[in-house]
Amino acid sequence: MSFLSMFIWLVGRRSEALEAARIACNKYMTKFAGKDAFHLRVRVHPFHVLRINKMLSCAGADRLQTGMRGAFGKPRDMC
Template sequence: MVRAYSRREYIRKIPNNRIVQYDMGNLSEDFPVRLSLAVKKPAQIRHNALEAARIASNRYMQRSAGRLGYHLKLRVYPHNIVRENPMATGAGADRVQSGMRNAFGKAISVEALVKTNQKVMSIDVNPKNFEDAKVALKRAGMKLPVSCKIVVEKGAELIK
């Protein structure tokens, strides 16, 4: 397997990760039911897509289950650095630009490399909030650039 472009000691300017939190909700309680959002195909998910998914699911769970009725955890971290070879525009750009020669690119973003069936985020809830957690994960999946599925990891026997 080819190593991702993630060795930060060799890179001059690294873009900031926009993900604010990785654990939200009630961190101390042990909930009986766990649902996860898993990707169906290998993908590259940028940090701003992960943050949008986190915000969407966290906001829905706060409204439906309350601040202490769930535990949401983001399970991937964006390590891979994305590069772009910016093309010059405007008058005389063709004389300045060198095309694909020396086209290594500048770092513009960070992304998480996910594999098939890897879990991106999980929500731990009580059985009464099971449907709310499913809706929250579905909303989070809409923000990601890959198709996702919802997996019940723990407590499937508790759900009616």
């Protein structure tokens, strides 16, 4: 019995993309190795941090904030 370990490094992808990759790998391995001849493990490594730069939307907001200067943002999520 062969062992397949699949490492996925994704940037900005969500669970739908992971599920699509898992289904595609499963179909491919079932076709070429047989139904019970492989083991599939999907590992996600979240290296990319999504950041958000909040903007004000009130009247006179251009006087209160700096716009895109220093717009690195705060960490919001990892993908």
